[in-house]
Amino acid sequence: MMRMGVDLGGTKIELVALADDGSELFRKRVPTPKNYPDTLNAIVGLVAQAEAQTQQRGSVGVGIPGVVSPLTGLVKNSNSTWINGHPLDKDLSELLNREVKVANDANCFAVSEATDGAAEGKSVVFGVIIGTGCGGGLAVNGKVHGGGNGIGGEWGHNPLPWMTPDEFNSTSCFCGNHDCIETFISGTGWVRDFRRAGGEADSGIQISQMMSEGHPLATQAFVRYVDRLARALAHLINMLDPDVIVLGGGVSNIDAIYQELPKLLPKYVLGRECDTVVVKNKFGASSGVRGAAWLWTK
Numbered sequence: 001m002m003r004m005g006v007d008l009g010g011t012k013i014e015l016v017a018l019a020d021d022g023s024e025l026f027r028k029r030v031p032t033p034k035n036y037p038d039t040l041n042a043i044v045g046l047v048a049q050a051e052a053q054t055q056q057r058g059s060v061g062v063g064i065p066g067v068v069s070p071l072t073g074l075v076k077n078s079n080s081t082w083i084n085g086h087p088l089d090k091d092l093s094e095l096l097n098r099e100v101k102v103a104n105d106a107n108c109f110a111v112s113e114a115t116d117g118a119a120e121g122k123s124v125v126f127g128v129i130i131g132t133g134c135g136g137g138l139a140v141n142g143k144v145h146g147g148g149n150g151i152g153g154e155w156g157h158n159p160l161p162w163m164t165p166d167e168f169n170s171t172s173c174f175c176g177n178h179d180c181i182e183t184f185i186s187g188t189g190w191v192r193d194f195r196r197a198g199g200e201a202d203s204g205i206q207i208s209q210m211m212s213e214g215h216p217l218a219t220q221a222f223v224r225y226v227d228r229l230a231r232a233l234a235h236l237i238n239m240l241d242p243d244v245i246v247l248g249g250g251v252s253n254i255d256a257i258y259q260e261l262p263k264l265l266p267k268y269v270l271g272r273e274c275d276t277v278v279v280k281n282k283f284g285a286s287s288g289v290r291g292a293a294w295l296w297t298k
């Protein structure tokens with residue numbers, strides 16, 4: 001059966017069609033219209049093109065920056081604000097004349113990596129996407145665990161664990177709370193920390209490059225960053241003890257993180273031992289759209 005995944009982002013909508021073995025039959029992206037009716041039409045148009053070109057009918061899954069609330073049936077928490085308050089899954093199901101599954105994009109990332117990616121075949125997989133923000137997603141036996149409120153995996157908006165006095169009450173978050181994990185662990189948070197210490201960079205990748213060139217402020221910022229990441233992940237391991245944690249987003253490309261985390265995690269996990277595997281994703285920027293297709297489980 002052909003499976004189509006749609007990644008509904010703030011700037012582009014991408015569709016990929018997968019064969020049963022995960023190979024790509026079709027892929028196309030279009031700019032995201034900034035209103036709801038045109039967004040629906042763009043998705044319907046992409047599905048029609050994929051089916052015309054492949055001469056197959058397929059299932060449809062959609063990853064969104066937000067979630068369909070199980071309580072109201074309406075999209076919430078999306079920074080693409082024009083889809084908030086709409087029953088996206090119902091509207092697409094009617095327009096496409098089949099059931100359409102919609103899930104949070106970080107959960108799609110976890111499903112993708114659990115299905116045929118870096119955590120293939122693992123039972124409990126936690127995905128962390130670290131870019132300008134910091135998203136978490138949870139897949140159990142290859143399926144999204146969204147939870148009764150639809151916020152399963154939203155670990156980034158718990159407070160940073162075991163804060164030091166200078167971390168406490170230092171940073172407000174867009175969500176309305178302060179000192180959220182996201183405010184320290186996101187690329188944006190890392191750059192803010194570096195600037196507070198007197199450094200200048202545009203991204204976490206740039207800070208790590210400066211570190212490899214021997215820049216002392218960058219080295220200190222990396223040490224603080226990876227320790228905060230270790231605390232945040234240890235908190236997660238204490239609650240969930242996943243089989244694998246898969247990192248995605250720009251920061252996941254920094255090799256030094258994978259060298260340092262295994263040394264730091266046992267400092268914070270209960271019992272002072274930890275061999276949880278933390279790995280880089282397999283499918284990079286394509287993982288979200290592939291995971292949307294795999295919402296229809298293999």
Ligand SMILES: [Zn+2]
Binds near residue numbers: 178
């Ligand atoms: Zn927050």
